[in-house]
Amino acid sequence: MEMSALIARFDAMVDNALFWLSDHAAFLFDFFRIVLEGLYDGALWLLEQPPFYVVALLAGLLGWRIVGRGFGLGIAAALLACAAMGLWPETMETLALVIAASIIALAISLPLGVLAGLMPRLDRALTPVLDLIQTLPPYIYLLPAIALLGYGPATALVATVIVAMPPAIRLTALGIRQTPREFIELGQATGVTPAQMFWKIRLPFAVPSIMAGINQSLMMAFGMVVIAGIVGSGGLGETIYGAIRTLDIATSIDASIAIVILTMMLDRLTQGAARPRNGART
Amino acid sequence: MEKANTDTAEVLIDCQSVWKVFGDRSGEAIRAITERGLSKQQVLQDYNCVVGVSDATLQVRRGEIFCIMGLSGSGKSTLIRLLNRLIEPSLGKVLVKGQDIATLDAAALRQMRARHIGMVFQSVALLPQRTVLENAAFGLEVQGVSRDERNRAAEAALAKVGLSDWTARYPSELSGGMQQRVGLARALTSDPEIILMDEPFSALDPLIRRQLQDEFRQLTKDLGKSAVFITHDLDEAIRIGDRIAIMKDGVIIQTGTAEEIVMDPADQYVADFVAGISRLHLIKAHSVMIPAAEWQGAVDGLPRCSPEADIDALIGQITETGSDAVAIAEGDAVVGIVTIRNLLSGVRGDAAPAPAAAA
Numbered sequence: 001m002e003m004s005a006l007i008a009r010f011d012a013m014v015d016n017a018l019f020w021l022s023d024h025a026a027f028l029f030d031f032f033r034i035v036l037e038g039l040y041d042g043a044l045w046l047l048e049q050p051p052f053y054v055v056a057l058l059a060g061l062l063g064w065r066i067v068g069r070g071f072g073l074g075i076a077a078a079l080l081a082c083a084a085m086g087l088w089p090e091t092m093e094t095l096a097l098v099i100a101a102s103i104i105a106l107a108i109s110l111p112l113g114v115l116a117g118l119m120p121r122l123d124r125a126l127t128p129v130l131d132l133i134q135t136l137p138p139y140i141y142l143l144p145a146i147a148l149l150g151y152g153p154a155t156a157l158v159a160t161v162i163v164a165m166p167p168a169i170r171l172t173a174l175g176i177r178q179t180p181r182e183f184i185e186l187g188q189a190t191g192v193t194p195a196q197m198f199w200k201i202r203l204p205f206a207v208p209s210i211m212a213g214i215n216q217s218l219m220m221a222f223g224m225v226v227i228a229g230i231v232g233s234g235g236l237g238e239t240i241y242g243a244i245r246t247l248d249i250a251t252s253i254d255a256s257i258a259i260v261i262l263t264m265m266l267d268r269l270t271q272g273a274a275r276p277r278n279g280a281r282t
Numbered sequence: 283m284e285k286a287n288t289d290t291a292e293v294l295i296d297c298q299s300v301w302k303v304f305g306d307r308s309g310e311a312i313r314a315i316t317e318r319g320l321s322k323q324q325v326l327q328d329y330n331c332v333v334g335v336s337d338a339t340l341q342v343r344r345g346e347i348f349c350i351m352g353l354s355g356s357g358k359s360t361l362i363r364l365l366n367r368l369i370e371p372s373l374g375k376v377l378v379k380g381q382d383i384a385t386l387d388a389a390a391l392r393q394m395r396a397r398h399i400g401m402v403f404q405s406v407a408l409l410p411q412r413t414v415l416e417n418a419a420f421g422l423e424v425q426g427v428s429r430d431e432r433n434r435a436a437e438a439a440l441a442k443v444g445l446s447d448w449t450a451r452y453p454s455e456l457s458g459g460m461q462q463r464v465g466l467a468r469a470l471t472s473d474p475e476i477i478l479m480d481e482p483f484s485a486l487d488p489l490i491r492r493q494l495q496d497e498f499r500q501l502t503k504d505l506g507k508s509a510v511f512i513t514h515d516l517d518e519a520i521r522i523g524d525r526i527a528i529m530k531d532g533v534i535i536q537t538g539t540a541e542e543i544v545m546d547p548a549d550q551y552v553a554d555f556v557a558g559i560s561r562l563h564l565i566k567a568h569s570v571m572i573p574a575a576e577w578q579g580a581v582d583g584l585p586r587c588s589p590e591a592d593i594d595a596l597i598g599q600i601t602e603t604g605s606d607a608v609a610i611a612e613g614d615a616v617v618g619i620v621t622i623r624n625l626l627s628g629v630r631g632d633a634a635p636a637p638a639a640a641a
Contacts, residue, residue, distance in 0.1 A: 182405040188368055189478075191396030192424045200424065204411045 018147050033154040039103065040153045044096035052083040055092070059265065066272040078261040085254045093235035095262055097153060097225045101160035102218055109165040109217065110210070113172025117206070118198075123173055130166040138163050138224050142231050156233030160224040167216035175209025176202050211274030218270060222263045236262075293377075294476055294508050295342040295365055300374035302360050302532075305331030312372045322531060334360040336532040338374075342476070342508055347499065349511045349523030350534075357532035358512045362478050365510060366399045367391060378476070396425050400469030404481040406461045408453035414440065414464050415449040421472035432471070439467040442501060459490040466498065470505070477502070479511040483518065495521050516555055520544075520564065528552055540564050561629050562594040567610045570628035571618030577607060581616055584609040589617060593628050596620055 022029070047055065056079035064072025082091045116123040141159035149155045179202045187201045229237025236255045243252035303311050303325065311329040314320045322333045335357045342348045352358040363369040365376060367383050376383050378394060386394060395401075400421070408417045415433060416423075418440050422432035440446055443463040453461055462482055469477050479498075483491045499522050502509050513519050519526045520540040527537040528548075536548035544564050547553040568589035574581060585599045586609050599608050600622065610618040620628075 180407075182403055182407040183409070185368060186401075186403065186407040189366060189395055189399075189401035190421050190424055190472075191392035191394070193392065196424050200420075201409070204409065 036154040036157045040100040047092040082258045105161045105164035109168035113169040116173035117176025151232045156228030163224040164217040164221040168213040171213030175206030215270040291343040296377040298375045302334040303372045349519035349526045351519040352529030356529040400474040401478040406465045418467045439471040477509045570624045577619040
């Protein structure tokens, strides 16, 4: 009895806190929503300006340049297939969501990861928080977000940003932390300043790890953007959510294929960009 | 090997009774050592602290190559890091160019390291993302020297180590020996007076190692640099060093020229070490000669050598001329005689039977 009363009290407190926030900090969350949706709309506007075949062509050229000719051709054909399935607007919406969410997530997690790599105490404090974020089921983040930001892409973005941050923070911190001992010593013996130690020695060694973190964050963002279809994110996630409710198997599979295409494209492109330039082998 | 006249030269590094104790309770351990004279074993037992370097005193003079020889765990790598304060001493003082480096603030210490003390590592530690030229220019780059100027200096340094054709390559494209040359060039680019060499050639194969040893010695002498050279190989220490300090368990047990150490080892440990060393180029005529009066035969017909001639040269004289002895002459005056018997005991490492009076 005692216990359940305590729990009920806790739940009431959480609810009240959320209400209090939405009542008293509405201007703040309105501001957040405007910024988030502005970023999303901007990304979407850029992607929707050119006709679909131009976007497919540009993506193909980028793939050719970064990964290889076969991949470039494949990605162009795959994007054209998305358009052929009638899912072009949704595909671009999803891409815009991922891009907007990743920009925000990386803008926070890269500096945070660098600090955590340099300050072991911050790292120790962050680790349980990141563990918590990664163990909770991702759609948990949709609920408080929808209460504060309402139905729409802003809520999807916030939840996506939360889910996408941990891998980039962890791998950035790891990369900064694991500079080989002899290079730290080289820096000290050469008389570098702390800033030079970071930019000229620690950061170059951390780049592969940081790029892996960015890649992982993008993948997490994709997963979340689809789940966020429930809260009216728009894009392929919402298409799938609608198809599930009406048991429209064909449409849900089409949308899934489009998601796989987008995911593979960004995964391979970021991995390709992370590969060291010719000659600079480690 | 010309004997460097370093006895009177300015002292660049003066390391005075330096201790380094590692461990959580190193402060207490140091107090116990100074107040009660605790031994290494007792410190380990009572305080769980490891004595890395124990009461090390040495002086490196301008123009000198000073070798520190010891096996792994002898504390030699710790000692060399105390000289540029990569490791803070627990006790004692290190003066570099007369200045106590413990008193330098962070900026002054950076200046000292950047301008006066270069360092070369066993692991080489070339930055893999940079070309050979960029690596060699690194020291000047962090000092804020303009690109043109530092590249010129780096090219000159790379030319000295024979790598002019490799400036645009990446370290991974070079062999181990070439990488270590880049490491040396990097240390030379900033034109420091002192170069600390932390077992730089240990990972190289024997032929390349000998070649680099000779080149290093030549280059250091030509440029008038001073060097502290760490090695676990006594042969290397003898080839390179003007003076050698032998370390064991954190203690410097003997300091001297190669000849002094081979002829007069301080204890059994050093004696065991030098037992296998070839005396041919180490031992000079003045150490093995007997007074001319003890020689029964005629002095006039004997071939002549200077007191600084080594055993190898004396053997050459005797085999060429067919004589039984060599007269050791300083100018026109004969100061001693070396017989075949003396040479044989010299090769074994014994001193002259009757110590030469006017050596």
